[in-house]
Amino acid sequence: xxxxxxxxxxxxxxxxxxxxxxxxxxxxxxxxxxxxxxxxxxxxxxxxxxxxxxxxxxxxxxxxxxxxxxxxxxxxxxxxxxxxxxxxxxxxxxxxxxxxxxxxxxxxxxxxxxxxxxxxxxxxxxxxxxxxxxxxxxxxxxxxxxxxxxxxxxxxxxxxxxxxxxxxxxxxxxxxxxxxxxxxxxxxxxxxxxxxxxxxxxxxxxxxxxxxxxxxxxxxxxxxxxxxxxxxxxxxxxxxxxxxxxxxxxxxxxxxxxxxxxxxxxxxxxxxxxxxxxxxxxxxxxxxxxxxxxxxxxxxxxxxxxxxxxxxxxxxxxxxxxxxxxxxxx
Amino acid sequence: xxxxxxxxxxxxxxxxxxxxxxxxxxxxxxxxxxxxxxxxxxxxxxxxxxxxxxxxxxxxxxxxxxxxxxxxxxxxxxxxxxxxxxxxxxxxxxxxxxxxxxxxxxxxxxxxxxxxxxxxxxxxxxxxxxxxxxxxxxxxxxxxxxxxxxxxxxxxxxxxxxxxxxxxxxxxxxxxxxxxxxxxxxxxxxxxxxxxxxxxxxxxxxxxxxxxxxxxxxxxxxxxxxxxxxxxxxxxxxxxxxxxxxxxxxxxxxxxxxxxxxxxxxxxxxxxxxxxxxxxxxxxxxxxxxxxxxxxxxxxxxxxxxxxxxxxxxxxxxxxxxxxxxxxxxxxxxxxxxxxxxx
Numbered sequence: 001x002x003x004x005x006x007x008x009x010x011x012x013x014x015x016x017x018x019x020x021x022x023x024x025x026x027x028x029x030x031x032x033x034x035x036x037x038x039x040x041x042x043x044x045x046x047x048x049x050x051x052x053x054x055x056x057x058x059x060x061x062x063x064x065x066x067x068x069x070x071x072x073x074x075x076x077x078x079x080x081x082x083x084x085x086x087x088x089x090x091x092x093x094x095x096x097x098x099x100x101x102x103x104x105x106x107x108x109x110x111x112x113x114x115x116x117x118x119x120x121x122x123x124x125x126x127x128x129x130x131x132x133x134x135x136x137x138x139x140x141x142x143x144x145x146x147x148x149x150x151x152x153x154x155x156x157x158x159x160x161x162x163x164x165x166x167x168x169x170x171x172x173x174x175x176x177x178x179x180x181x182x183x184x185x186x187x188x189x190x191x192x193x194x195x196x197x198x199x200x201x202x203x204x205x206x207x208x209x210x211x212x213x214x215x216x217x218x219x220x221x222x223x224x225x226x227x228x229x230x231x232x233x234x235x236x237x238x239x240x241x242x243x244x245x246x247x248x249x250x251x252x253x254x255x256x257x258x259x260x261x262x263x264x265x266x267x268x269x270x271x272x273x274x275x276x277x278x279x280x281x282x283x284x285x286x287x288x289x290x291x292x293x294x295x296x297x298x299x300x301x302x303x304x305x306x307x308x309x310x311x312x313x314x315x316x317x318x319x320x321x322x323x324x325x326x327x328x329x330x
Numbered sequence: 331x332x333x334x335x336x337x338x339x340x341x342x343x344x345x346x347x348x349x350x351x352x353x354x355x356x357x358x359x360x361x362x363x364x365x366x367x368x369x370x371x372x373x374x375x376x377x378x379x380x381x382x383x384x385x386x387x388x389x390x391x392x393x394x395x396x397x398x399x400x401x402x403x404x405x406x407x408x409x410x411x412x413x414x415x416x417x418x419x420x421x422x423x424x425x426x427x428x429x430x431x432x433x434x435x436x437x438x439x440x441x442x443x444x445x446x447x448x449x450x451x452x453x454x455x456x457x458x459x460x461x462x463x464x465x466x467x468x469x470x471x472x473x474x475x476x477x478x479x480x481x482x483x484x485x486x487x488x489x490x491x492x493x494x495x496x497x498x499x500x501x502x503x504x505x506x507x508x509x510x511x512x513x514x515x516x517x518x519x520x521x522x523x524x525x526x527x528x529x530x531x532x533x534x535x536x537x538x539x540x541x542x543x544x545x546x547x548x549x550x551x552x553x554x555x556x557x558x559x560x561x562x563x564x565x566x567x568x569x570x571x572x573x574x575x576x577x578x579x580x581x582x583x584x585x586x587x588x589x590x591x592x593x594x595x596x597x598x599x600x601x602x603x604x605x606x607x608x609x610x611x612x613x614x615x616x617x618x619x620x621x622x623x624x625x626x627x628x629x630x631x632x633x634x635x636x637x638x639x640x641x642x643x644x645x646x647x648x649x650x651x652x653x654x655x656x657x658x659x660x661x662x663x664x665x666x667x668x669x670x671x672x673x
Binding site for chain 1: 357379380392399401402429568
């Protein structure tokens with residue numbers, strides 16, 4: 001496997017993509033708080049380096065499976081921002097025409113096989129997609145994003161077994177964000193998760209998931225390996241979920257706590273976006289102004305996306321009937 | 331047209347569709363050896379890329395079907411026994427049935443799941459269920475229940491070419507039964523029932539494995555002067571309500587025969603549909619003939635006690651038949667008592 005660090009331009013591209021995810025989700029957080037979103041949102045704030053570092057190596061024809069915390073994967077894989085925000089606003093211009101919402105943002109034309117509300121559902125979907133990709137012999141690769149919580153679903157073992165046995169072009173990316181919904185990983189997960197893959201003779205890489213360059217390097221090697229027909233790799237990326245399991249979760253918790261504020265603050269100090277910004281700003285004044293341009297450009301895009309969503313027509317309720325089947329009444 | 335066995339008709343459909351479209355693939359447990367008979371010869375003809383044994387992991391297999399379909403293949407998943415639908419239910423209920431709607435119509439799900447159902451083989455409780463009722467409640471899943479070799483071939487070909495997930499329910503233990511099967515291109519449309527026997531007095535809807543005992547029952551009833559019309563719906567989703575309602579308009583009486591357990595069976599659904607939309611035509615209460623709400627026991631005598639057969643169907647028909655009884659006669663009450671679950 002070749003090990004190469006991202007170039008300066010690649011770092012700027014990674015920075016831009018991470019910032020797009022961050023600013024979009026900060027806005028969604030605020031819109032949720034303001035009561036402007038009809039459904040729940042599960043935010044990826046703090047974990048952006050993982051999706052961004054991995055998807056930087058993917059082609060439009062490659063495929064990903066995502067999670068209920070899927071906005072970052074969708075945007076990192078090149079999903080359209082306006083259509084995603086409109087989806088979360090339940091508008092007919094949404095990427096799923098308002099029928100899926102935050103937990104199901106998908107763009108099959110870009111290989112985004114969908115965020116998914118069932119924790120761990122991506123394992124088998126990714127395995128099936130990778131089998132299809134292998135048979136088609138077009139060099140397509142599949143990346144399966146999932147969390148440490150999902151790693152406790154039995155289907156992980158089943159899919160590691162098949163992926164290894166059949167040498168599938170599949171990269172498992174475990175985003176270890178330390179929480180299984182409202183339960184700290186230490187209370188529900190035993191051992192090192194990547195050891196589960198080692199048991200099936202799958203090579204593993206454990207990386208700092210808050211270091212986008214480290215994720216980028218690991219993913220480059222894993223994706224190259226998959227594309228060359230040498231089989232699956234398992235990446236365990238350590239990161240931290242800054243937001244709760246879902247926005248407005250304090251209503252459910254009723255004053256209870258499952259983590260300390262100090263722990264959250266500590267991880268905020270390790271923000272993947274801030275540290276890359278510092279690194280790039282240190283290069284000189286040209287880079288500083290480039291960072292400022294990126295910031296203002298993204299703020300404008302996010303504003304525009306929300307305006308687009310708000311101005312769009314509500315979803316067409318009749319789609320619930322016409323979209324159930326292809327060419328058939330429900 | 332040639333006489334063929336049910337299992338050979340299925341095999342023929344698989345061969346023809348895999349020849350026709352290189353994107354058609356088959357996977358499942360022990361499909362390479364064709365343990366269930368229907369995949370015989372496919373490995374030698376198409377190779378391991380297109381027909382492949384999998385580990386025993388139904389939860390993953392149903393999810394893989396979704397992924398492979400999303401990635402561009404036409405998937406045939408062989409689940410062996412319909413009880414394994416329960417094992418694989420998560421991806422069936424949460425992904426396969428919902429992917430199209432929740433993606434806003436982006437996803438196409440060309441998936442055919444083959445599963446053999448029903449009792450009669452002393453396979454005991456975990457290999458004898460008629461497991462389609464939960465599928466009917468999901469929405470987004472087609473269910474085909476071929477009763478004859480010709481329909482087995484024609485419905486399977488339609489399922490494989492379709493873009494919606496379809497469960498192709500093989501009537502277990504019926505693989506050896508023969509019937510005329512058209513050669514080559516023979517497609518049976520979904521949602522089109524067939525009148526297996528015309529009659530004037532009573533409509534008997536018989537699903538899949540129940541068609542044979544229903545026809546035997548109709549023959550016996552004819553001797554007693556009851557002229558029974560037997561309808562085979564062929565697919566439960568989509569369902570040909572018009573055909574059943576038209577028949578009930580003619581006969582005024584309905585018996586629905588389904589090997590599934592009584593509660594929330596397909597028979598229950600059909601009975602409700604006719605009660606809602608055909609009430610004015612009814613001259614007698616609707617009767618369901620189903621397996622009672624019990625597991626299928628091992629002992630052959632216990633098994634035949636619970637699974638409906640021609641005798642059970644005859645009794646149910648006589649309860650509401652115009653010739654034999656009035657609705658409230660002592661004979662009808664006794665017949666009804668015999669049918670109570672656990673009686």
